[in-house]
Amino acid sequence: xxxxxxxxxxxxxxxxxxxxxxxxxxxxxxxxxxxxxxxxxxxxxxxxxxxxxxxxxxxxxxxxxxxxxxxxxxxxxxxxxxxxxxxxxxxxxxxxxxxxxxxxxxxxxxxxxxxxxxxxxxxxxxxxxxxxxxxxxxxxxxxxxxxxxxxxxxxxxxxxxxxxxxxx
Amino acid sequence: xxxxxxxxxxxxxxxxxxxxxxxxxxxxxxxxxxxxxxxxxxxxxxxxxxxxxxxxxxxxxxxxxxxxxxxxxxxxxxxxxxxxxxxxxxxxxxxxxxxxxxxxxxxxxxxxxxxxxxxxxxxxxxxx
Ligand code: HEM
Ligand code: HEM
Numbered sequence: 001x002x003x004x005x006x007x008x009x010x011x012x013x014x015x016x017x018x019x020x021x022x023x024x025x026x027x028x029x030x031x032x033x034x035x036x037x038x039x040x041x042x043x044x045x046x047x048x049x050x051x052x053x054x055x056x057x058x059x060x061x062x063x064x065x066x067x068x069x070x071x072x073x074x075x076x077x078x079x080x081x082x083x084x085x086x087x088x089x090x091x092x093x094x095x096x097x098x099x100x101x102x103x104x105x106x107x108x109x110x111x112x113x114x115x116x117x118x119x120x121x122x123x124x125x126x127x128x129x130x131x132x133x134x135x136x137x138x139x140x141x142x143x144x145x146x147x148x149x150x151x152x153x154x155x156x157x158x159x160x161x162x163x164x165x166x167x168x
Numbered sequence: 169x170x171x172x173x174x175x176x177x178x179x180x181x182x183x184x185x186x187x188x189x190x191x192x193x194x195x196x197x198x199x200x201x202x203x204x205x206x207x208x209x210x211x212x213x214x215x216x217x218x219x220x221x222x223x224x225x226x227x228x229x230x231x232x233x234x235x236x237x238x239x240x241x242x243x244x245x246x247x248x249x250x251x252x253x254x255x256x257x258x259x260x261x262x263x264x265x266x267x268x269x270x271x272x273x274x275x276x277x278x279x280x281x282x283x284x285x286x287x288x289x290x291x292x293x294x295x296x
Contacts, residue, residue, distance in 0.1 A: 047250075047254065050244075050247045050248075050250075050251065051251060054247070057244070058244070061237060061240070065233070065237075065288075066281070066284055066285075066288075069288060069292050070289065071224060071225050071230070071288060072289070072291075072292035074221055074224065074225075075217070075221060076210060076218055079207070079210050079217070096204065099196075100200065103197035103200060104197075106193045106194075106197070107197055110190065110193075131201060135201055135204045135205075138205075138208055139204040139207070139208070142204075142207060142210065142211055145211065146211065160214035160218065
């Protein structure tokens with residue numbers, strides 16, 4: 001396909017920018033509108049977090065599903081082995097925060113698009129923000145309060161404990 | 169290419185890639201809500217976690233995992249295309265070619281992933 005043909009398909013190209021200067025301020029992109037700077041930051045965040053998430057998630061999937069025994073290797077001991085390493089703790093923490101904020105912001109856009117009634121939009125967004133906060137707090141606490149070597153009532157190591165617990 | 173009638177966007181590649189990006193984004197979001205909840209079972213007990221995560225090793229879930237990874241890979245590659253359309257000076261000119269690149273890379277990635285995932289699954293599978 002040649003570019004001249006596709007250029008010819010764009011009708012807006014023949015229209016010049018208005019020169020009167022009488023433009024509603026909300027359409028100006030100079031940062032003077034109130035919601036403008038937040039939406040601009042959100043737009044940039046979607047792109048920056050998206051680029052980071054490609055690496056974070058692809059490595060997560062590769063390590064958990066494609067190496068070793070794949071899906072069969074995943075159990076309590078596998079998680080314990082990973083989170084014994086601060087690199088994986090930090091990896092999961094970053095992935096959790098970025099994915100939830102990116103996905104949450106994307107869901108906000110979608111609610112704004114489809115929920116036309118003010119009260120519906122307000123309710124859906126309240127539920128969304130609450131779920132995002134609960135999941136981020138829960139996920140963060142799980143990573144940092146995780147205890148791999150659990151004891152039973154008599155002080156014995158649980159049978160299902162990962163093998164490295166024997167050495168501590 | 170033929171001159172199209174009416175709108176330039178509706179029903180064309182740009183619209184369908186947008187629909188696909190939106191649906192996969194919502195799907196991944198809901199998966200992640202459940203995924204953080206199931207991972208949090210490591211704080212309940214090893215047995216609870218192993219029981220629930222065991223569900224991921226059943227043949228129906230294996231198909232579901234291929235679907236999930238398919239959604240992620242499309243959303244990721246198409247997301248990179250959106251970023252290029254926005255920031256690369258030639259982005260808008262090549263948006264359509266980039267979409268076909270996304271689809272091609274998606275097919276290749278998914279063939280590789282599906283084969284590997286199924287083989288590892290069959291290797292360790294104890295049967296019904
Ligand atoms: C079928 C595919 C998947 C499997 C089998 C899987 C497995 C796991 C496992 C075993 C963990 C425990 C810790 C670790 O291994 O690092 C975990 C944690 C995590 N995964 Fe996945 N995962 C999958 C897909 C995903 C996807 C697509 C995302 C992102 C959208 C994701 C995001 C996370 C996050 C944020 C955590 C940390 C949870 C927390 O803080 O409690 N996972 N996953
Ligand atoms: C794998 C890396 C990812 C990349 C490169 C990526 C990229 C993007 C981009 C560029 C947008 C468009 C933002 C805009 O139009 O302003 C977007 C939207 C979105 N993303 Fe992602 N994303 C990724 C992962 C995720 C994850 C893990 C989730 C869910 C937790 C998610 C959910 C969404 C949602 C719901 C939208 C809104 C869709 C819409 O408005 O139509 N994305 N993503």
